[in-house]
Amino acid sequence: MIETDILVIGAGPAGSTAAKHAAMGGAKVILMDKKSEIGSPKRCAEGVSNNGLENLGITPDPRFVAKEIDGCRLVSPDGTDVWLTKEEIDLPEAGYCLERKVFDKFMAMDAAREGAEIKIKTLAKDVKKTDDGFIVTCESMGKLFDIKAKIIIAADGPESHVARWAGLKASTKAKDMESGIQFEMCGVEFERENIIEFYFGSCAPGGYAWIFPKGDDIANVGLAVIAPETDKTAYEHLEEFVANCPATQNAQAVELNVGGDPVGGIVKEIYGDNILVCGDAAGQVNPLTGGGIISGMNGGMHAGKVAAQAVKSGDCSKKSLKEYETIVQKEIGKDIDKYLKVKDYAQSLSDKELDEVAHAFQNVSFEELSTTEIVKNLVKVSPKALLKLGKLI
Incomplete structure (x- = not known):
């Protein structure tokens, strides 16, 4: 039996941020991830705002920043476009297209440098409640072992099992789960460099299509759809988009990424006795854009801080951990509720x-x-x- 104060399950940006701040708060922390390489495969268009990184205390590094972004282009079904770039308007902040395979490892390394212990290729198989925490049965390299934690932080992504295993109502309805699919492509012909592009309408029912530049002629080209809104697969919609969009007709795919994106707002329960939920697992995603890196990391930061304080006080009860929900609602919940209304419109x-x-x-x-x-x-x-x-x- 391995014992720790806080076990963070999932080493995406939200989980690594939670582990970092929990360790900074003086707690003994284990951060585990089922993948053998943190950050791979990516399931993300990789866009973030400079202001978002700054608020999290993260300095952009050329090793994980693929491209600086100067604005966006909105394209309607008949091809009419609206340019919102520094050439047309004042931009309050710059943005970046990241290289998630590098960025996610940087965030995990930050957690490690603060004292968190990292376990890669470690899968949570079962969660059992005890009087003073949880026992999580794990599998790594064919071997089973248990980790006992006073608090677990579930950061295991949109397909999260941990929160539900722990008894929380933390699921996303099918109508609120976008099916995302994306090519990383070369040979993309941009109308303007440094601009992210969004395409709306029946090219991506229930969502939108995007082109996020990553430097030279490289871009993430993808879309997200709501399954009940279409009789085609997301892949069929993407093939049609790539074939019809002037920027991608001569491009070639070098990578395919797929994944779910919860866009129904924050889930019903993000805390309970000895457990907190953050990131995509908690629905901490902008419902309008589907972006969840910065909002998920904000959730992770607050989860780590509240968990560390609870361990220090000796009270890891639901009542003690409610502070997390209060902070999250104030910091990101109100905006997510607003974006949800805009998305529905x-x-x-x-x-x-x-x-x-x-x-x-x-x-x-x-x-x-x-x-x-x-x-x-x-x-x-x-x-x-x-x-x-x-x-x-």
Whole structure:
């Protein structure tokens, strides 16, 4: 039996951040991941904001930053585009396209340097509650062993089992789980460099398609769909998009990534006696964009801090850990709720309505690149948006 104060299950950005801050708080921490290489395979378009990294105390490093981003292009079904770049508007912050296979290992190394013990290729097989914590049965290299922890932090991704094994209501409904698929491609022909592109409408029912540049002629090209919204697979939609999009018609794929993306907001229960949930496992994802790196790391940071304090106080009960939910709701929950309303509105629009919005946007002056600014201008040009989203601005 291995004993520890805090066991973090899942070494993605959220889990590694949780382990780092728990260790910084003085707790004995184990961080485990089922993969043999942390960060691989990636299941992400890899975009983050500079401000988001800064708030987490992370300095961009050329070893994990693939490309600096200067804005975005929004494309409606008929090809009408809206440019929100430094050439058109003031950008309050830069963004980056990461190399997740490097970035995730950097985050795990940060946790290790703060004192967390890392166990790779270690799979959680079972979770049992005890009077003073949990016993997690693990498998590594064909061998079974148990880890006893005062607190477990479930950061095991969108397919999370740990929280449910522990008795929490932490599942995402099928209608709120996007099926994401992506090629990393070379030979992509960009209209402008350093710009991320979003394509809306029936090319990706329930979601959108994207092109995220990674330097030279390389980009992540993918899309996400809601399965009940289409009779095609995500892969079929991606093949059609790549064949029809001018930027990718001459490009070739060198990597394929697939995965689920929870876009239904934060799950019902993210804490309980001796357990916290963070990252994709907790639904800490922007429902509008599907991006979850920064919000998940914020969740992980607060989970690690609250868990360490609970261990120090000797009280790891649900009552003690409720502080985590309070902080998360204040720091990221309100924004996620807002984005969820915008997502539901966007999904209600037909291709024709999306084109009409894009046409109207041609005569709108944007002041900055932000969700609030986009919503503000949607309300200006669309009575339907005013009815659905007017209260958000």
